[in-house]
Amino acid sequence: MSYVKSRFRHPEQKKNAVGFVKSDYEGALSTLCAGCGHDSISAAIVQACYELSIEPHRVAKLSGIGCSSKTPTYFLGNSHGFNSVHGRMPSITTGANLANRDLIYIGVSGDGDTASIGLGQFCHVMRRNLNMTYIVMNNGCYGLTKGQDSATADYGSVNKAGSENPFPAIDLAELAITLGATFVARSFSGDKTQLIPLLKAALSHRGFAFLDVISPCVTFNNNKGSTKSYDYVRQHIEATSALDFVPEAEEITVEYEEGSSTTVELHDGSLLALRKLSPGWDPTDRNAAMNQMDKAKREGKILTGLLYAETSSRDLHDVLATVDQPLNSLTQEKLCPGSAALEGINSSFR
């Protein structure tokens, strides 16, 4: 593996609309295993932010503990990051968002971090519809402690040591739809043509966007019998549709066949165009999404793509009716009621 990141930049790198080249969105050299799915997801995040022309300092990236939670070091090096404690990224992100509603929040977590130790916070951050993108890099195992089964490991999946997982899996995407997440998608680290538009849509969504990205662990869970191996996922994947992300300023130029396509308009005016739709599926219908996922599961398939989107929901700031100006920028003058008001309060206690 490399241990020094090349500083070479192609002199003709293309600048995006806000004047940054793609390498401005990169981070430090990854210390994950060669071939780790997580690195592909990091690369997709870099690509999505570059293409969306997000100024890097407008993003805050937060994570918990585990291999996945290390990745924020490896993308968006010009953004503030916070690698917190195990399973608690949602609460940190909630507080950060309450303080400054104007930034874009990317939370990165793993299946251990989310489905086990952090399951409670994961559920509650969805209930509150916090405006953030929550990515689970899902490999079905605890990589950093050498391969124990996680709570998303499928029933019967065989781990590297050869034992079958005796417990049913927690399906995080299903849980997200049930608990009120307003944008839910599943993808595969090896499918960047699907992952990048999904990431762009999630980042453009106002409210809680959840992305469950299956991301094989090459070292501990890529063996025969594992349902999270590259081979298994490739063989069993089925997409709800093909995707194109269309930014607000652009028009859809491609014509799609009637009845087999639809568009989801996101809060900022951008569109997610869905082609080759699965029959009988409507991305804005919660029940249809659940049925479709259930059906795929019964057929032994891994359903990927956009699963559900509700684009006109109220986020936590709407519910709390906070002022438009970020709370962290309110001045003492706006916050401190002063001594005259205090004298009035004193009088009420005499």
Place this chain on the structure above:
Amino acid sequence: MIHARRVNDMVIRFANVNGTGSASANELFARAIFRMGIPISSKNIFPSNIQGLPTWFEIRVNDKGYVGRREAIDLIVGVNPQTYARDVASIRPGGYFVYDNTKRLHPDLIREDIRYIGIPMMKLCMDNYEVPRHQQLFKNIVYVGALSVLLNVDLEVVRQLIREMFSKNEKLVPPNFKALELGATYARNNFEYPLDIHVERREATGDQIMIDGNTATALGAIYAGATVAAWYPITPSTSVVNAFEKYCKKLRTDPATGKKRYAIVQAEDELAAIGMVIGANWNGARAFTSTSGAGVSLMTEFLGLAYFAEIPLVLVNVQRGGPSTGMPTRTQQSDILLCAYASHGDTKHVLLFPSSPAEAFELTATAFDLAERLQTPVIVMSDLDLGMNQHLSPPLTWDDARVYDRGKVLSREDLEEMKEFGRYLDVDGDGICYRTLPGTHPTKGAFFTRGTSRDEYARYTEDGPAYVRNVNRLQKKWETAKQLVPEPKLFQSANRSRCGLVWFGTTGYAALEAIDLLESEGVYLDVMQIRAFPFNDTVARFFATHQEVFVVEQNRDGQFRSLLINELNLAPQQVLSVLHYDGMPIPADTIVAQVKDHLARIGIPDTPSQKLSVG
């Protein structure tokens, strides 16, 4: 038996059933005495229950201003037959038992050395009110009326308080007046009044207020500019956030849009609550949470993160009886060591110890400045007695010239001018480094916050020397903190005794009375109130210049004593514990008795020429 006439010096206790509306009637009675210019304190002794279990309310009236708890009860209003036996037994000889004689008192409850005043509270209500709920509620006002006559409380003051209480629902005023008069008339017609213990108007309260510590704490947070509060319900801290919300609605609603300049989130648990507070502070908002001991236990992992990653936060710990669920509705100061060293690894936290509502206000506001200056958690160590009881307190004060200390935060312009930014570079040599907030600058100042070891540029490292440099710098910051935390308060201009006495927090009410009691018996001690941890040089000097020092605290293990011995490297035999931990606030007599026990062994200090006045 000859009964001495006692004016403005008594303890009255109400024995009620929880959930019957007695609390507001009892508070009404207490406030009426306060409005007559007489210093009082009140203690709500309540069960962990919503309805049905016994509850007591105690008022101490003392025009010398001693408002700590006193154990000898002069008069009990008994309206809960469940506790009659216990109530009757707790009255001092010569005291009174005022009870509802609608039913006859059992002969076993008759003591020869106390006096009985029977008032047919229930009968008066049955005869005058039809709705059962009213019969129940107005019974409380009936005894307030009777007691006002017996103890010489000005009924017009009581009526005025009732008018204020129902200013938004005026139709409730006449039936309350009627109940008040029913009780008063019965007392006038059937007893000699006032009793030999009673109150008389004074001008002894000045501009003081009667307020609970949790409200004062919440107001401190508002005045300090806190915008985010995340919390999880727990007795006795719940009313901190309740009060924060109540006053934010009034003081922090944008007049033009009706939108809020604050955000309050009831979290899913204490872990999430403090997590949100860390996230908000990391992002530059002043944020706090409040909890009690059990909550602090859950928050310890995050406290370690905030300490190590150097993120400001304010945590209000309204302590209750521990360990575990302990006595959730009783008071203690038993989270000292938990909070001082919360979390694994080498951690220590700044603690502030308010002793009154005015100090709760002041120290909470100070906590936000300290947290941001030091980039570390600051824990406000309140307790149930301070938090939930109404205390006589100096008025809350705010200096309009005071400017928030937001600490070392770099602006976009600062970053533009800087050659090099390293989040953990000790540029000023005080152990406190410069931080940046997310979103400040497009290309400069971004860094990675982490709970793992890191170098001066916030890069992950497992390099031993880099780790040592970092934790040694944190130790240097701790030394800086000693210069910044509130000074202890010394009650003498110079030492005058071989022995000292140290107190902190709500122990002060009783400690100051105990000092006067001891002086009246010829025992003179030097006194120090400690208001913060880490202990600074003034604290160290007090121990260095006294042979023996009593440390008064409300826990079993002498936790504060341990902290002093450990941090100041004191000889254990020099530091003598005065302890009280039954869940009730410490009484002065307990302190006097334990100090005298120690002195019997170590010898009474010489009488100094200069006397101390603490009152």
